[in-house]
Amino acid sequence: MRPIPDEAPVTSTVRPSSIWASLLNVGVLFAELAAATEDVRALSGRKDKVARLAAALASLDEGERAAGAGYLAGAPRQRVLGVGWASLKELPPPASVASLSVAEVDTAFDALAELSGPGSQGARRAALTALLARATESEQSYLRALIIGDLRQGALAAVVGDAIARAAEVPVALVRRALMLRGDLGAVAEAALGVGAEALQAFRLEVGRPIAPMLASTAPDLDAALEKTGAAAVEWKLDGARIQVHRSGDDVGIFSRTLDDVTARLPEVVAAARALPGDAFVLDGEAIALRDDGTPYPFQVTGSRFASRSGHTVVLTPMFFDLLHLDGVDLLDRPGSERAAALSALVPSEWRVPRGGPEMLEAALAQGHEGVVVKGLDAPYEAGRRGAAWVKVKPIHTLDLVVLGVEWGSGRRRGWLSNLHLGARGPDGGFVMLGKTFKGLTDALLEWQTQKLLSLETHRSGHVVFVRPELVVEIAFDGVQTSPRYPGGVALRFARVVRYRDDKPAAEADTIETVLGLRPR
Ligand SMILES: Nc1ncnc2c1ncn2[C@@H]1O[C@H](COP(=O)(O)OP(=O)(O)OP(=O)(O)O)[C@@H](O)[C@H]1O
Incomplete structure (x- = not known):
């Protein structure tokens, strides 16, 4: 256990734990993150939450920022720890004094994530018990919530994004944009708190790295949808699976709605992407199982292709509806009509979602599809947002x-x-x-x-x-x-x-x- 100084200076705003930690130059105690999380859960106003989280982020040392931001958002970064609920039912007796640092917890999580193969289950249990035995009661419950992803803080990632902006004193819009392009709070926290606005500005759409897909809001009918979007085109809404296809030279990567890499499962989509004329591009669309007459199979047929690698017989057709990057040029901020024109120039019509005017709703339903998506002609691509620029209309609710x-x-x-x-x-x-x-x-x-x-x-x-x-x-x-x-x-x-x-x-x-x-x- 780390020695505790006799006379730790205490003020009303700074917790003694972080002062001991900084006096001893060992980084921030993990208890500080647990306390911040507890405080945030008790606060109701977004502003107060942001301020509390920003204080916790600002106290982190350089090497801890990425991990710390992830933990504050409730995720042990993107690691799969292989620890289930069952192994956390019985915890060892808690430590009476906080001594774990953020960096130590992070190292322990790294080690857990790397364990695999025979005997790994026992080793994992031992490593987990050792970690939990060093934690106080409140740290234990925080660790448990982190491991099983059960922090119950609602949409905290967005709030942590705002807290990063506040702690780093950079515009919120810059942080949000970086998050949309990278989707990794840790990387964004490191850039913002380490270098600042300049580092955030350098975040770009990178071919090969997926971004959060743009989502659609809902309207009961076409008129209501058009009222939201203003001047718009109407596209068929296909009930397939969302795909984001990245190609750079011969390399192709395909990502799902949840940004999982599904390239190996969709060889026919890889082949289609390679057949297109561009050299580097990012396409957004749906993969769907279609019958010979062009009508869709039930969603389960498409879904089965994502569930397992083998035993499938049905071929999926890629149907693209957006182009986000082409040969070195980012198109995210271009108006929808311009992106649609670039898409038509790159992708042949058999791999494009039909697009037109209000008559498309009836045509889509007649062909067995679920409805339409109404898309604003002037709107940029808003990654990860469910805004008013894309509005879906589905007759069956x-x-x-x-x-x-x-x-x-x-x-x-x-x-x-x-x-x-x-x-x-x-x-x-x-x-x-x-x-x-x-x-x-x-x-x-x-x-x-x-x-x-x-x-x-x-x-x-x-x-x-x-x-x-x-x-x-x-x-x-x-x-x-x-x-x-x-x-x-x-x-x-x-x-x-x-x-x-x-x-x-x-x-x-x-x-x-x-x-x-x-x-x-
Ligand atoms: N032409 C299209 N444009 C955009 N998205 C489309 C289109 N056709 C089908 N889709 C699918 O519809 C989804 C958009 O609806 P939304 O953003 O609400 O996601 P969702 O909640 O998964 O949708 P839903 O539950 O209605 O299927 C996209 O994720 C995409 O998979």
Whole structure:
């Protein structure tokens, strides 16, 4: 244990722990991040949260900034630690005095992430116990939350982005732009706090490195959509899987909506990208399974190509709708109409999403697609944003809800987790239950969800298994009705499962506000 100076100077704003740490020149104590996180959870105003996080970020030493920013946002950076909920059920007795530094925790996480192969499970448990035994009670609960990704701070990454700007005294817009292009809080914190605005300005769209895809908001019909966008083009909305295709010379990289590298799974898309005339480009679009007559297969057919590498027979067609970079020129800030023109010049029409005027809605539906996306002609590409520049119109309404719990089935479904408890995102980072359903579940889905939900289990009560609120499921329904039985005062009528959305994090599920907006007036 590190010696503690007898007379540590204490003020009301700075925690003694960080002073000891800086006196001893050992970097910041991990307890400082745990305390900042606890404080932030208790604060309600965004400004106050940003100020508290900025203070914590400013106290970090050079070598700790990347890790520290990641931890404050609730993620042990991008490492897979291979530690499940079960191994954290029993913790060793906590240390009585804080002694862990941020850098030490980071090194321990690195070591955990590198363990693999035979015997690694035992080694992982030993390393984890050693780390936790050095942590105080509050550090233990913070470490646990970090490891299992359960900090419950809502959309904290964006707040940490603002805190980076404040701590580094650089414009927020610069930090947001760097985050959109790199998507890595740690790298952005390092640049902002280490060098400043200049380093942030140097962030560019790099061919080969995916950026967060632009998202669409929703409107009930075309008129409402056009009101949001102003002058716009209307594109078919294909129910495939989002792909971002990067090509540099012969090298091709394909990334999913969640920025996972799916190149090896889509050889036909790699071939298509290589057949295009450009030398370096970044394309945005959908990969979709189409029948010979051009109509789409159900989404599950497309989805199956992402679930496993082998045993597939159906070919996916790339259908592109945006061009973000071409031969050394970034197009992100160019108006939508200009990007669309550049796309048409690069990509033949059979690999482009049909685009036109309002008549496209009827054409898309006639061809079996789910609707249209209305796109502002003057709007730039807003990576990672769900803005007003892209607005989707789908005649059949579905909601993306989060599974909160699930009941063991009976009769034919005995042994399977069946009846799902569904929640929408609440205003405070929690979830509001809206109802239950076991409808629409095939045997394959029942088997899959049983395994998946058991891996997310937190506790049981009677025949209900409660789970970490992480799994998103797309639900169709016939309406929203008032119901005193549920906490939001509303319930879904005839809710049924359309499909699982394991490409979508719970933080992007639909909100209770959206659901309340669907009540009949
Ligand atoms: N022409 C198109 N332009 C943009 N996105 C399209 C288009 N056709 C299909 N899409 C898909 O629609 C999604 C846009 O809708 P949104 O941003 O709301 O994401 P989402 O919540 O996954 O959508 P949804 O739940 O409606 O499928 C994109 O991620 C993309 O996968």
